[in-house]
Amino acid sequence: MSRSKIIDKGDLTLAQLNRDLWLQVDTNLLTAEAKAVYLKRKEAIDHYVENEKSQAEIYNLTGVDRKNLIRLYTRCISYDPYGVPWGYRGLIPNKKLKPYELNPRSRKFNESRKTGEFALLLEKHPKISDEIENLFFGRKKLSEPVMRPKYIHKKFVDKCKELEIPRSEYPFNTEHLGYRALCRHLENLRDKHFGKASSRYGHDAEQKAKNSGIGQQNYPRTITPYQDVEFDGHRFDGIWVITIKTLEGDDAVLTLDRLWVLSFIDRATDNIIGRPHISLNKEYNATDVMIAAKKAVMPVQKMNLTIHGLSYQPTGGYPSERFKDIEWAVWDVIHFDNAKSHLAEMVRERLRNLIGCATCLGAVDKPMRRPHIERFHQTLTSSSMQRMVNTTGSHPEDPRRKEPEKMAMRYEMTFEHLEEILDVVVANYNGTPHGSLFYNSPLEALEQRLNKGMIPRLLSETKRSEFVFTQVEQPRTVRGSHKSGKRPYIEYMGVEYRNDLLANSAHLLNTKLSLHVNVDDLRTIRAYLPDGSEFGLLVAAGKWCLTPHSLQMRKAINILKRKKLIHFTQWDDPIFVYHEYLLTQAKTKKKRVANHIAKTKQVMKKREEEKNSDLDESLAAEQASISALEKAREQQAKLQTAKANTPTSHRRFKTITRW
Structure with a gap:
């Protein structure tokens, strides 16, 4: 040649x-x-x-x-x-470049040696090879999800019999029927198909094998604060309780269903950019996402701690608390997964029109595309939640899991305690040195970037209201009738809304208005005319305007009322009636009802806090009117009671006839 x-x-x-x-x-x-x-x-x-x-x-x-x-x-x-x-x-001397292939026609063929017989068998009978791969990778629906080699060998022998391989040929002419060769073949399959084989070691291993460690690894790192943030929700690995007063006046402790924590983290500095939101719902919804976004944007103030010995580190805190120049800072791009709550219309509309950011939806079932938030949740779990006596552990057989419900009730580890612990842990996390930041803390890294002029974008002052984060737009028609004498009103979710201006605007009857509804507080609704001009703030009728309540709570109350399980008049606060109903159900459905009770306690606590604050004029006027009506009603009831208790005397007159 x-x-x-x-x-x-x-x-x-x-x-x-x-x-x-x-x-x-x-x-x-x-x-x-x-x-x-x-x-x-x-x-x-x-x-x-x-x-x-x-x-x-x-x-x-x-x-x-x-x-x-x-x-x-x-x-x-x-x-x-x-x-x-x-x-x-x-x-290189003696280096083999290709695997050994048996050639029975070769002069060097030795019938006593079985080297290469297994590979020759698979080449001659492809059905056997397919059967082995299907069993090993769990492709057959009726097979075990993770079949061990000895059971695969049994199926292998059965397949050889099915194909009528003579007993004088391989594998029947070996001592172990080709078991050792099969094990070596399975090891080769495991190494050759790394991603598929990792499914035999659990879902997490399969995720990492298929979606990480391949492709271009040198992605450009984000260094500008608030340029990219990541968001996700994490289920608490612990059981918490609430204390309630029963209708009989006794104290009781109820265990809550497992809760969710929702957090935003800055990719550039690893800062948790706002106080995490704790969701009491079974699955967090779009409203929870926007409440978490509101807490991430609004300035944060430290909580008044009630747990003895619990304290904030001097180096810890939140970005908006430590650096006044970035209060109301917003991000440019948000990364989250394809959860239904993330895809909700309200979330997409508020992120686009209010925050003004782009949305990057990660691929399904690929948490490694959001490594910062996933790592934070892992750190939060391992360094705090799983170290408590009420932890549920990482799995049912976790040795750290020792009757978490009993421990939570024994030590009265309440929901209020969880809020304080979480706030301190996250604030201290921001002040702890990180190896990925060359042992600077997230707050120190943020300070250095700010000193270099990397100032994030701030939310416009016209949008700095806590209500706009959970706002949706709904069209409604003005109802009313001259014939019945009912003044104009708007109905939303079974409740009438009006103000003095609408009540005297009969020309708007049958006109469709655009309502800006805060789904986290339905006491008031802001209305806009068809030409876009603001009409004013409409207030819920009756005592629906007293206690803050969400759309979800309004729906639950309406369902119970429709089923005739609760009843209230215009003189009753629906939220308190709903709370009393939940207390009656707590004896039989503890966990499911306890979370709802906790939510009603939150809104009632918010009402108490608002008594000492300045309310909107329309809302304050309506509440003052209700208060005056209540006093008048109480006064009338007292008069009727006094009148009923006063003894009555009857005079008898005698008629005298004179002649």
Whole structure:
């Protein structure tokens, strides 16, 4: 064979022809004898490719004859299993470049040796190979999800019998019926199909194997604060309780269903950019997402701690608390997964029109695309929640899980305590040095970036209201009638809304208004005319305007009223009636009802706090009117009671007739 037929072959690629692209060999790892042989071979190949010496001269210099030279060069330009030319690696003495293949027709064939028989069997019977792979990777619906090798071997033998392989042939002519060869084949399958094989070790391993560690790893790192943030919800690994007063006046402790914590983290500095939101719902919804966003944007103030010994670190805190220049700071891009609450219309509309950010939805079931928030939740769980006596652990068999419900009730680990603990843990997290930040704390890293002029975008002052975060737009028609004498009103979720202006605007009857509804507080609704001008704030009728309540709570009350499970008049506060109903149900449905009771306690607590604050004029006027009506009603009731208790005397008059 001439040299030109090897080197100048038209189908050779640049990776095969260019020796600079060949993978090298570390000769220090070879034995002295193997190193000497390798160096002679390398010298011969270099002369052969450079075309400076004849094959006779190459033989005189290196001892590599023509036949061996062609064989070695063919090894160098052949491809390895990964599609890369072997290059200089093909010159290593005794290196096998391709797996052993049994050839029964060869003169060297030894019937006593079974090497290669298994591979030959699979090549001859592809159905056996398919059966083994299906069982190993759990592709068959009726098979075990993770079948062990000894059970795969049993199926392998059954398949061989099904194909009527003679008992005198492999695998029936071996001592263990090919079991050891099958195990080696399964190991090769595991190594060759890493992602698929990882499913045998659990869902988490499969996720990481299929979605990380491959492709371009040098992604550009975000260094500008608030340029990219990540959001996600995490289920608390612990049981908490609430204390209630029963209708009989006794104290009782109820366990809550497991709660959710919702957090925002800055990719550039690893700061948790606002106080995390705790959701009492079974699954957090779109309203919870926007409440968490509101807490991330609005300035944060430290809580008044009631737990003895619990304190904030001097270096900890929140970005808006430590740096006044970035109060009301907002982000440019938000990254989260495809949870239904993230895809809700309210979330997408508020993020686009209020925050003014772009949304990056991660692929389904790929948490590694949001590594910062996932790592924070892992740290939060391992360093705090799973160290408490009320922890549920990471799985049912976790040794740290020791009757969490009893422990939570025994030590009265209440929901209020959870709020304080979570706030302190997160604030201290922001002040703790991180290895990824070269042992700067997130707050220190943020301070350095701010000093370099990397100031994030701030929310417009016209939008700095806590109500706009949970606001949705709903069209409603003005109702009313001259015939019945009912003044104009708007009905939303079974409750009438009006103000003095609407009550005297009969010309708006049957006109469709645009309502801006705060789904977290339905006491008031802001109305806009069809031309876009603001009409004013409409207030809920009756005592619906007294206690803050969400859309979800309003729906629950309406359902119970429709089923005639609760009843209230215009003189009753529906939220308190709903709370009393939940207390009656707490005896039988503890966990499910306890979360609802906790939510009603929150809104009633908010009402108490609002008594000392300035309310909106319309809301304050309506509440003052209700208060005056209540006093008048109480006064009337007292008068009626006094009148009923006053003894009555009857005079009898006698008629005298005079003649």
